[in-house]
Each structure stands twice: as structure tokens, then as C-alpha cells.
Amino acid sequence: MATINDVVLIYFEDKPLIFARIEDISPDVKKGWYLVKLLFLQVPLQVVTWILREAYINGDEFTMNGKRMRIEKVECPEDQSIEDVADGSSKTININKGSKVISFSDLKKK
Numbered sequence: 492m493a494t495i496n497d498v499v500l501i502y503f504e505d506k507p508l509i510f511a512r513i514e515d516i517s518p519d520v521k522k523g524w525y526l527v528k529l530l531f532l533q534v535p536l537q538v539v540t541w542i543l544r545e546a547y548i549n550g551d552e553f554t555m556n557g558k559r560m561r562i563e564k565v566e567c568p569e570d571q572s573i574e575d576v577a578d579g580s581s582k583t584i585n586i587n588k589g590s591k592v593i594s595f596s597d598l599k600k601k
Contacts (some may be wrong), residue, residue, distance in 0.1 A: 492549045493564040498532075502561040509533060510565065516548070 493499050493513055501508050515528040519542050527548060531537040543562075547553045552561045 492545070493562060498565040499529075500563045500565050501529075502559075502563065504559050505561075514538070 510532040511529040528540045
């Protein structure tokens with residue numbers, strides 16, 4: 492189940508629409524329903540509150556104004572291979588083929 496501080500991807504009519512972070516989940520006055528406060532990760536940031544059942548928070552499809560919607564929790568993908576290479580004062584981490592992390596503090600020294 493997606494919960495507070497989780498990043499979710501919101502689908503509109505089976506197409507990914509926007510990423511959001513769940514800010515709060517609190518019970519609604521109607522039994523079995525929840526107020527879900529979402530921070531849409533866009534520019535400018537926007538906060539919305541949707542009234543959803545637990546099943547919808549868990550990824551079941553629902554409708555808004557007759558349009559199909561779905562919320563899917565985003566999981567960070569596992570790194571395929573991490574290789575630490577130390578050469579003097581700088582450190583390079585190869586995450587995927589052809590990519591590397593460069594230390595900004597080393598760049599400032601130059």
C-alpha cells in the first residue's frame with residue numbers, strides 16, 4: 492500500500508499523467524474512505540486532496556468525472572552494478588554502463 496511520503500504515479504485513462512508525493516492520509520467522515528493529500532511534482536507545485544477508498548490507494552482503478560484513474564506506488568529501481576573506484580582525492584561510482592557520479596566538491600577545487 493502506498494503511504495505517507497511515498498511517490499506515486501497517477502494514471503489517467505491508462506496513460507501515465509503525473510508524479511505526486513502522498514503528504515497525508517486521514518479518515519474521511521464516510522466509513523472506509525480516506526482524505527489523501529497529494530503534492531503534484533510539477534512546476535508550479537500543486538497540492539490536492541482526493542477522497543479515496545483504501546483499495547484505490549493500493550492501486551485499484553477508480554473514476555473521476557467518468558474518467559479512469561489509477562495510482563501506482565513508485566519503487567526505486569535496484570542498481571545493476573555499483574563499482575567504487577578511488578583515485579587520490581576523488582571518487583567515481585559507476586552505476587550503469589557509461590554513467591558515473593562526479594563529486595561537485597572536487598570540481599570546485601579546480
